[in-house]
Amino acid sequence: MRINSLTSVFILTTGLFLSLASPAVSSVNIYPAVKSNGVQDTIPNTLFTVGIGGGLIGGLYDGFYPYKLLKKHGDFGLGAPDKLDGEIMVFQGKVYKTQHTGKTIPVDDQDLTSFSMVNFFHADRTLTPPKGLNKTALFHYLDSVLTNVNGMYAIHVKGKFKMVKTRAFPPVKAHQHTPLAEMLNLQQFFNHQDCQGDLIGYRLPYFMDNTNISGYHFHYLSDQKDAGGHIIDLLTDDIVIEINTLDSYTILPPATKDFEHFDFKKNREEDIKSVERGGKN
Numbered sequence: 001m002r003i004n005s006l007t008s009v010f011i012l013t014t015g016l017f018l019s020l021a022s023p024a025v026s027s028v029n030i031y032p033a034v035k036s037n038g039v040q041d042t043i044p045n046t047l048f049t050v051g052i053g054g055g056l057i058g059g060l061y062d063g064f065y066p067y068k069l070l071k072k073h074g075d076f077g078l079g080a081p082d083k084l085d086g087e088i089m090v091f092q093g094k095v096y097k098t099q100h101t102g103k104t105i106p107v108d109d110q111d112l113t114s115f116s117m118v119n120f121f122h123a124d125r126t127l128t129p130p131k132g133l134n135k136t137a138l139f140h141y142l143d144s145v146l147t148n149v150n151g152m153y154a155i156h157v158k159g160k161f162k163m164v165k166t167r168a169f170p171p172v173k174a175h176q177h178t179p180l181a182e183m184l185n186l187q188q189f190f191n192h193q194d195c196q197g198d199l200i201g202y203r204l205p206y207f208m209d210n211t212n213i214s215g216y217h218f219h220y221l222s223d224q225k226d227a228g229g230h231i232i233d234l235l236t237d238d239i240v241i242e243i244n245t246l247d248s249y250t251i252l253p254p255a256t257k258d259f260e261h262f263d264f265k266k267n268r269e270e271d272i273k274s275v276e277r278g279g280k281n
Helices: 053-058 135-145 180-186 269-277
Strands: 010-017 025-032 046-050 076-081 087-091 094-098 104-106 112-119 125-127 152-168 188-204 215-222 228-246 248-252
Touching: 053 112, 053 180, 053 269, 076 152, 076 188, 076 215, 087 112, 087 152, 087 188, 087 215, 087 228, 094 228, 135 228, 152 215, 180 269, 188 228
Parallel strands: 046 248
Antiparallel strands: 010 025, 025 248, 046 112, 076 087, 076 112, 087 094, 094 104, 125 228, 152 188, 152 228, 188 215, 215 228
């Protein structure tokens, strides 16, 4: 029997993970429960996260994990590059970065990420929503079909858009830890009209807050792979939505001195909301 629900009992384990950026990095793995006969199910729908979401929001921007290794854990996902230099999209096994100039480029395998989440995308559901949905309406539509509020979902939206508004941040200096919500005035916005491309994203439950970013989180990549970024708003035309229900996750924290002394006790809920929507209001 395959376990697909996060309402199942989980087993928390720790181990060592080898990284090109560090000789030993501790990882935390959350797996579905072992069956009564002692055999653990295979885990084909795992979310692999590098870095800590709350750490990125709070200023942990230095990259530590190479994309060459990241791609071994997924062909679909999103993230942040080393020193916050733009926005990352992982799509069909390739990694792209939208810079603060608006230019979107392929990423070198040896470059580093400070925070990324990926999975091997296999759609288990396909939806065709009505036209003319803005971001809020699209999220409401998804909520109406993704009824497990504690479920983890990878979401691929493909098609035509009347408008997509994205953003990207400029790079910061090494070991600069100004919280992201205090640098919103530096973000650059890009408006794409009558465009075609892919939204790459997730809806994650609230119990994953701080380690990841709960709720909806999407990045955009154009069909030509020459435009992208973090989604601020959109207006759909003809789109198709593919859902991949995830049943487990692995977190790989940074093995850095900055991480060792980072304060995770601070409540960053409002900062996360501000960063996600691109402004304080």
